[in-house]
Structures are given as C-alpha cells and as structure tokens.
Amino acid sequence: MKIKFILGVIIIALISGCKCSNEGNDNDSLEVPDSIANKGVYKVSDEAMDKITENISSPIETAALIKSLNVPFSKEHLATTDYVDDYSTSFKQSIILGIYGADLGYLNMYNKTSVSIDYLKSIKKIANKLKIGQFFDFSTLKRLASSSENIDSLIYISQRNFKQMDEYLRENNRSNLSALTIAGAWLEGLYLTSEVYQSNPDPQLREAIGEQKIMLSNLMILLENYKNSPNFKELIQDFKKIHDIFKEVNITVEQGETEQIIDENGQLSFKQNDKSIVKITDEQLYKIIEETNKVRNNLISL
Amino acid sequence: MKNTYFFIIIISLITFAGINQSSAQSGEELVNICQRVAGDATYLKDYTVKLGSTPPGQEPLQDKQSLVLRKNTIYKFSICSSKDYSGRAILKLFSSSKLEASNYMVATGKIYPSFEFTCQKTGAYHMFIEFEDGKEGLAVIIMSFVKKI
Numbered sequence: 465m466k467i468k469f470i471l472g473v474i475i476i477a478l479i480s481g482c483k484c485s486n487e488g489n490d491n492d493s494l495e496v497p498d499s500i501a502n503k504g505v506y507k508v509s510d511e512a513m514d515k516i517t518e519n520i521s522s523p524i525e526t527a528a529l530i531k532s533l534n535v536p537f538s539k540e541h542l543a544t545t546d547y548v549d550d551y552s553t554s555f556k557q558s559i560i561l562g563i564y565g566a567d568l569g570y571l572n573m574y575n576k577t578s579v580s581i582d583y584l585k586s587i588k589k590i591a592n593k594l595k596i597g598q599f600f601d602f603s604t605l606k607r608l609a610s611s612s613e614n615i616d617s618l619i620y621i622s623q624r625n626f627k628q629m630d631e632y633l634r635e636n637n638r639s640n641l642s643a644l645t646i647a648g649a650w651l652e653g654l655y656l657t658s659e660v661y662q663s664n665p666d667p668q669l670r671e672a673i674g675e676q677k678i679m680l681s682n683l684m685i686l687l688e689n690y691k692n693s694p695n696f697k698e699l700i701q702d703f704k705k706i707h708d709i710f711k712e713v714n715i716t717v718e719q720g721e722t723e724q725i726i727d728e729n730g731q732l733s734f735k736q737n738d739k740s741i742v743k744i745t746d747e748q749l750y751k752i753i754e755e756t757n758k759v760r761n762n763l764i765s766l
Numbered sequence: 767m768k769n770t771y772f773f774i775i776i777i778s779l780i781t782f783a784g785i786n787q788s789s790a791q792s793g794e795e796l797v798n799i800c801q802r803v804a805g806d807a808t809y810l811k812d813y814t815v816k817l818g819s820t821p822p823g824q825e826p827l828q829d830k831q832s833l834v835l836r837k838n839t840i841y842k843f844s845i846c847s848s849k850d851y852s853g854r855a856i857l858k859l860f861s862s863s864k865l866e867a868s869n870y871m872v873a874t875g876k877i878y879p880s881f882e883f884t885c886q887k888t889g890a891y892h893m894f895i896e897f898e899d900g901k902e903g904l905a906v907i908i909m910s911f912v913k914k915i
Contacts, residue, residue: 515832519890522810525836525911532914620801620809627811668838668914675888679834682890717887722866733882734867740837740887 513639513689517630519682520646523566524623526653527573529672530660537574541659542567543652543764545586550766554594555695558641559763561590562648565626570656572619577609580618584609591629594641599628640693643686647699648763650676650683655760658753673752674742677710702759709751714743791848796906800846803879807842807910813893815855815907820900827900831893833909835885840912844880845869846905853903858894859883866891870898882912 543563551557564587571580584605591597601621608618633642654676661669684707690696720737727733793814801809815829835841847855854877856870869878877898897903 518811518832519834521834521836524808524810525839528808528911529836529914616806616808623809624797624812671837675837678889682834715888720886722864724867731882732869732871732878732880733884735884736861736866736886738861738864738887740889742888 510634510639513686514634516682516686517634517642517646520650520679520686522569522623523649523653523656524569524573524619526566526657526672527570529668530570530656531573533660533664533666533668535660535664535666537570537576538659538663539576539579541656542570542579542583543760545582547764547766548586548589551590551593553695554641555644556763557590557593558644559648559699561587561594561629562645562650563652563760563764564590565622565645566649566652566656568622569619572615572622575615577611577615577618581606581609584622594633596629596632599632600625640690640696643690644699647683647687647703650679651703651756651760651763654752654756658756661749662753670744670749671742673749674713674744675715675740677713677715680707680710702762706752706755706759709748709755712745712748716741716743791850791904793904793906796846796848796904797908800844800906800908803844803846804842804908804910807912809908809910810841811909813895813907813909814904815895816904817853817895817897817902819853819902824900826896828894828896831895831907833891833893834889835883835887835891837886837888838915839885840915841883841885842880842908842910842912843867843869843883844908844910846879846908847897848904851897851901851903853897853899853901853905855903855905855907856896856898857907860892860894861887861889884915 543560545564548560551560564583568580568583568587571577571583584602588597588600588602591600605618605622605625608614608621630642630645633639633645654673657669657672657676661673680703684700684703687696687700687703691700718739718741720739722737723735725733725735793816797812797814800812811833813831815831817827817829820826843857843859845855845857847853856877857868858865858870859867867881867883869881870876871878893907895905895907897905
C-alpha cells in the first residue's frame with residue numbers, strides 16, 4: 465500500500481515537472497484553424513524558403529541608416545495603431561505584425577520608448593490573435609521601454625521575440641503567415657526610407673532604396689510560393705508593380721581585394737573592397753516611392 | 767526493505783536527471799551569453815549550429831547559412847562555442863565563392879571570438895561554420911550592427 469502511495473507521488477511529481485517546463489507555451493498545442501493553416505502549393509523546399517527568408521535584411525538596419533544620417537524622428541511616418549482591434553483576418557494581421565515590427569525598430573533606434581509602448585501593446589494583441597503571443601514577452605519589453613537606459617536590451621529582446629514568432633510559424637505549417645510578416649516588415653522599411661528621402665534627399669538613402677531590388681527579388685520568390693491563395697494573388701500583384709519598376713534599376717559590382725586588419729587591441733576586422741554601385745534615375749525613384757506608398761497605405765487600411 | 771531500495775533509486779535518478787538538465791548549456795542560454803560578447807553592437811540575427819564529430823579521414827562537417835549584408839555598414843560577428851562540447855567554432859564568410867572573412871587565422875592557428883566586417887557590397891553572403899578538427903560542437907553566431915560609414 466505504502467509503495468503504491470510513494471509511486472503515485474513520484475508520478476504526480478513527474479507530470480507536474482513536465483508541465484512546469486512548458487510554462488509560457490500553453491498555446492503550443494492549439495489547433496490551427498483551417499482558415500489560417502498553410503494552403504500554399506509548395507514549389508520551393510522548406511530549406512530553400514528558409515534561405516530566401518534569411519536573404520531579406522532586418523528593418524532595424526533601415527532604421528539605423530536613417531538615424532545615422534541625423535534625420536530627425538517623425539511619428540508621421542508610422543502606421544497608426546488605431547485600427548489594431550479591427551484587423552480581423554490572419555492575412556491582414558500577419559502583414560500588420562510585420563509593419564508594426566518595422567515601426568518598433570524605428571522607434572527603438574530613436575529611443576522613443578514612450579511611443580513604443582503603444583506599438584508593443586498592439587504587437588502583443590496581434591500576436592495573440594495569431595496564437596503566437598506566447599513568444600512576445602510584453603511585460604519584460606514594457607519594463608525595458610519604461611527606462612530609456614535599456615534600449616539595447618529592448619532592441620535585442622524584441623528582435624529575438626520576432627525571430628521566435630517567425631520560427632514557430634514556419635515550424636507549424638503556417639509559413640504563409642511568416643511570409644506575410646516578412647513582406648509587411650520589408651514594405652514598411654522601404655516606406656520609411658522613401659518618406660525620409662523626400663524630406664532629406666541624401667544619396668545614401670537613394671542608394672538604400674535602389675538596393676532593395678535585391679531583397680525584393682528574394683521576397684517575390686517567397687510570396688510566389690503561395691500564389692494559389694486568393695489573398696496572396698492580390699498581394700503579389702501589388703508587389704509585382706513595385707518589382708517591375710525595380711527591374712529597371714541597375715546594380716553593378718567593382719571588384720577589389722579584402723583587407724585584413726588586427727588593431728592594437730588585438731581586434732580582428734576585415735574591410736571589403738568589392739563595391740556595389742546602384743544606378744537609379746529620378747523617374748525610377750519617384751515611381752518606386754509612389755507605388756510603395758500606395759501599396760502600403762492600402763494594406764494598413766481596413 | 768526491497769521497496770525502500772527501489773524508492774531510493776527512483777529518487778536518485780530523478781535528482782540526477784534534474785542536475786544534468788540544469789547544468790547543460792542550451793542554445794538559448796548561449797545566445798544570451800554571446801549577446802554580451804557582441805557588446806555595444808546592435809543585435810540583428812543569431813544562428814545556432816550543432817554538429818556531430820567528423821569520422822576520421824573526412825573533411826570536417828559544415829553548416830551553411832545565408833544572409834544579406836548591406837553596403838557602407840560595419841557588422842560584427844560574435845562566435846560562441848558551448849562549454850559542453852570540445853569543438854570550437856570556425857566561421858568563414860563568403861560572397862559567392864570568395865572568402866571575405868573568418869575568425870580563424872590559418873597562419874597562427876588562432877581562433878578569435880569575434881570579428882568586424884566592413885561591407886561595401888549589398889547582396890547575399892554565405893556563412894560556413896565548422897568545428898576545429900571536426901570535433902562535436904554547439905555554437906551560436908550573433909550578427910550585429912556596429913555603424914554606417
């Protein structure tokens with residue numbers, strides 16, 4: 465009798481131990497409704513898709529470029545969070561998640577922590593709707609945002625959270641939603657650069673817009689993978705209009721030898737002497753800005 | 767008496783398993799440690815690589831990762847190997863087939879914990895990661911942004 469009782473206690477302890485280790489991931493086993501499950505027809509392997517996804521740069525780099533040019537911050541460039549509760553489809557929610565993610569990067573880079581709390585709240589709401597909210601550590605991020613001294617941690621944790629959400633989507637047969645989030649983030653990055661360029665026509669911003677041709681080519685492959693889905697069809701058409709203008713942009717490369725440097729502190733560094741040169745005409749540039757504006761504003765509208 | 771021994775064995779096994787679990791360095795922990803190595807540079811992405819030991823006489827096993835780098839940007843690559851494995855990670859950064867950077871100096875045999883790369887060409891790059899002498903290893907690579915030039 466005694467031994468049965470002891471074994472019972474051990475089994476209960478083991479079960480509760482397993483529960484503890486899964487804390488915070490309670491939604492992991494949630495069933496994905498058919499409406500949001502992956503309906504894309506796969507032509508490209510998952511491995512290839514992962515590589516394509518990695519070849520679309522982080523929106524934080526765009527924000528860093530803008531800040532490095534000493535361009536003042538403008539809240540006007542950001543997508544409104546007023547409609548966050550009204551985005552009802554997983555399609556729209558995924559795109560908006562990417563757009564807000566890029567805006568959060570811009571806010572964090574400029575240390576606008578009071579405004580960023582509003583975006584953190586909105587991202588959490590959208591992530592919960594998409595059943596990936598367990599990866600967005602809102603309480604820690606909110607605490608970090610409350611103190612402007614923790615900006616590096618805020619960027620680090622928010623970027624990591626986005627990565628975890630993306631990985632979860634891709635690992636759980638919802639890579640179509642991951643593709644939409646990536647598309648949203650990319651588009652918002654281009655939109656921010658375009659908006660800033662119009663008030664500060666810096667050659668580096670001009671080049672940054674032109675070189676998006678490379679990222680967009682990768683993004684198009686990613687989106688085309690889901691072309692049989694009706695919502696994607698429309699999105700692909702919109703992105704194709706931007707892509708068609710980018711096709712005219714010319715990017716060439718001058719070859720050079722990479723230099724290796726070890727400084728007095730023993731820090732190793734490399735300086736590349738290959739150089740990419742972007743040739744973009746005013747006409748191409750303004751067509752890109754106009755089309756980007758149109759597509760982005762259409763996507764954030766209800 | 768037999769039952770008491772059985773009980774002690776079970777409790778010992780559970781305790782031992784718990785200790786093992788808490789001391790093993792997970793990929794996630796390694797990312798957090800490596801972020802400290804990255805220092806002031808702004809975190810962009812991380813990559814976790816786990817490889818088994820290479821059979822004798824064969825080329826070391828490698829992991830390949832794709833990434834995109836942008837012109838006029840200084841990036842920092844921090845490479846952190848798990849203390850739970852003997853392998854130390856070697857990172858080689860390629861543009862097409864051209865070796866651009868590595869944390870391993872062939873001439874001296876030294877493995878650096880990080881390096882900076884001044885990128886002048888926007889485009890796709892590839893990272894090849896292997897472990898020294900083909901040993902088993904777990905490593906995290908953190909790519910971070912230093913500044914625009």
